Amino acid sequence: MNATTPLTALQVMQDSPMIPVIVLNDVAHAVPLARAFLAGGIRMLEVTLRTPQALACIEAIAREVPEAVVGAGTVRSKADAKAAANAGARFAVSPGYTGAVGQACRDASLPLLPGVASSSDIMMATEDGFTELKFFPAVQAGGVGMLKAWSGPFFDVKFCPTGGVTLQNAPNFLALSNVVCVGGSWLVPANVQELGDWGRVTRLAMEIQILRK
Numbered sequence: 001m002n003a004t005t006p007l008t009a010l011q012v013m014q015d016s017p018m019i020p021v022i023v024l025n026d027v028a029h030a031v032p033l034a035r036a037f038l039a040g041g042i043r044m045l046e047v048t049l050r051t052p053q054a055l056a057c058i059e060a061i062a063r064e065v066p067e068a069v070v071g072a073g074t075v076r077s078k079a080d081a082k083a084a085a086n087a088g089a090r091f092a093v094s095p096g097y098t099g100a101v102g103q104a105c106r107d108a109s110l111p112l113l114p115g116v117a118s119s120s121d122i123m124m125a126t127e128d129g130f131t132e133l134k135f136f137p138a139v140q141a142g143g144v145g146m147l148k149a150w151s152g153p154f155f156d157v158k159f160c161p162t163g164g165v166t167l168q169n170a171p172n173f174l175a176l177s178n179v180v181c182v183g184g185s186w187l188v189p190a191n192v193q194e195l196g197d198w199g200r201v202t203r204l205a206m207e208i209q210i211l212r213k
């Protein structure tokens with residue numbers, strides 16, 4: 001998979017048991033953090049568009065760490081999708097779903113994992129052709145029980161539960177047939193970036209490899 005191969009949403013989900021949700025406040029942290037994840041066996045990286053530096057961080061990772069696959073998280077609008085693609089993001093993740101975000105990602109050839117928290121959300125996303133979805137916020141919105149209930153009517157949909165997922169509860173999610181991977185912010189603990197403790201990120205990334213399905 002090189003930087004020019006177009007990805008599918010399913011490939012994004014299948015690469016690792018966990019997609020790290022990353023919040024970057026400093027462009028200087030982007031490249032060492034991406035390299036730390038790669039060293040730990042994780043290359044799909046979701047950099048959230050929550051900070052003014054996020055797009056520059058995506059750009060830096062796309063340019064300097066081509067073995068990583070950087071995506072944009074917190075894609076909430078058409079403008080976000082366009083900006084993410086222009087910065088070099090290879091996939092997009094949104095906390096919810098709108099037709100405008102779905103269309104903008106299609107226009108930009110960005111595979112999208114739309115966020116859903118209800119059956120109606122799932123129906124809107126699948127109606128527009130999206131069948132690989134982020135369940136957000138997973139624990140808060142019903143967790144494993146909700147996913148089991150959805151596996152009946154939405155037998156053809158795959159999920160990436162995110163929100164409240166930990167190393168401890170991740171196996172319960174990953175044991176479900178409609179879950180391909182999980183997402184979470186805990187692979188980048190508070191202080192790691194300030195301390196430059198990239199080794200800690202690599203160790204955590206290695207730890208989650210035991211979760212591989």
Ligand SMILES: O=C(O)C(=O)C[C@H](O)[C@H](O)COP(=O)(O)O
Binds near residue numbers: 093
């Ligand atoms: O930023 C986004 O686009 C989101 O949808 C939110 C993140 O996915 C969650 O904040 C991750 O949840 P935690 O692992 O519990 O921190």
